[in-house]
Amino acid sequence: MKSSDDPTVGGAKSSEDPPAASPRASDGVRGHRSSAASEASEQRTGPRISIEAFRALELRVGTIRAAEPHPNADRLLVLRVDLGSEERQIVAGIRAHYDAAALVGRQVVVVANLEPARLRGVESQGMVLAATDSERDRVVLLHPDEPVPPGGVVR
Amino acid sequence: MKSSDDPTVGGAKSSEDPPAASPRASDGVRGHRSSAASEASEQRTGPRISIEAFRALELRVGTIRAAEPHPNADRLLVLRVDLGSEERQIVAGIRAHYDAAALVGRQVVVVANLEPARLRGVESQGMVLAATDSERDRVVLLHPDEPVPPGGVVR
Numbered sequence: 428m429k430s431s432d433d434p435t436v437g438g439a440k441s442s443e444d445p446p447a448a449s450p451r452a453s454d455g456v457r458g459h460r461s462s463a464a465s466e467a468s469e470q471r472t473g474p475r476i477s478i479e480a481f482r483a484l485e486l487r488v489g490t491i492r493a494a495e496p497h498p499n500a501d502r503l504l505v506l507r508v509d510l511g512s513e514e515r516q517i518v519a520g521i522r523a524h525y526d527a528a529a530l531v532g533r534q535v536v537v538v539a540n541l542e543p544a545r546l547r548g549v550e551s552q553g554m555v556l557a558a559t560d561s562e563r564d565r566v567v568l569l570h571p572d573e574p575v576p577p578g579g580v581v582r
Numbered sequence: 583m584k585s586s587d588d589p590t591v592g593g594a595k596s597s598e599d600p601p602a603a604s605p606r607a608s609d610g611v612r613g614h615r616s617s618a619a620s621e622a623s624e625q626r627t628g629p630r631i632s633i634e635a636f637r638a639l640e641l642r643v644g645t646i647r648a649a650e651p652h653p654n655a656d657r658l659l660v661l662r663v664d665l666g667s668e669e670r671q672i673v674a675g676i677r678a679h680y681d682a683a684a685l686v687g688r689q690v691v692v693v694a695n696l697e698p699a700r701l702r703g704v705e706s707q708g709m710v711l712a713a714t715d716s717e718r719d720r721v722v723l724l725h726p727d728e729p730v731p732p733g734g735v736v737r
Contacts, residue, residue: 558726
């Protein structure tokens with residue numbers, strides 16, 4: 428497994444302050460995983476969380492209105508995401524997996540209440556959720572079965 | 583807007599101890615929303631969360647292996663969800679929106695480290711994520727763009 432499938436997308440942590448050593452931290456992508464191989468078989472040993480902890484998270488459906496390459500990071504895209512009541516700029520580590528132009532109009536799932544962070548000099552106002560396909564070295568965005576109005580709550 | 587589109591799916595809270603008053607609490611579905619109408623325009627006033635708080639949540643892709651009606655709740659389905667290394671029983675409030683048989687083989691996104699809970703007498707070992715389409719009174723499951731191996735990490 429290569430390390431190039433780092434699934435971390437978006438960001439709410441300064442790239443100057445990576446939470447853990449990672450080959451990808453230098454790309455401004457948070458280094459909170461070791462490798463796809465270890466992750467596929469990973470058994471979490473951390474504590475279970477309460478439903479209250481889950482509810483502290485604000486997940487919403489957003490519609491991508493624009494997507495362009497990050498000016499300073501080969502692996503990142505800068506998205507404009509419509510959340511209904513507002514539009515967010517979100518930096519996502521999916522440039523190796525998605526064509527920017529093809530993303531426009533797509534719906535994604537956004538962590539909408541993360542603290543903003545600068546990733547390689549570009550502010551990210553949230554995070555886009557994606558799944559890891561470690562077998563194929565892919566990062567795969569999530570979307571709702573059917574389009575929903577932007578801002579729709581996910582829970 | 584009807585209250586019948588309660589999007590809460592799965593569960594990790596006892597139905598005997600609903601966290602908030604709700605018309606749906608009696609169905610064993612957590613009553614943590616007011617109405618679809620208020621939700622669509624909702625502006626969260628709660629605090630932003632850190633990336634660490636987000637990371638405390640374990641989100642994984644799962645494949646539904648079986649789905650059947652909850653024996654004691656008209657709005658709930660009981661799912662068997664393959665997370666790769668294990669299979670989970672998850673109670674989901676999607677019975678009004680999805681045909682049980684048609685769910686088998688589908689991929690969903692699971693909150694995999696929630697405290698287990700009994701919902702109307704059936705244990706739920708996690709929660710399935712779904713989006714709310716309040717305009718059409720629908721609850722819409724999430725899935726990855728492409729199938730990924732069960733257990734794939736979402737972040």
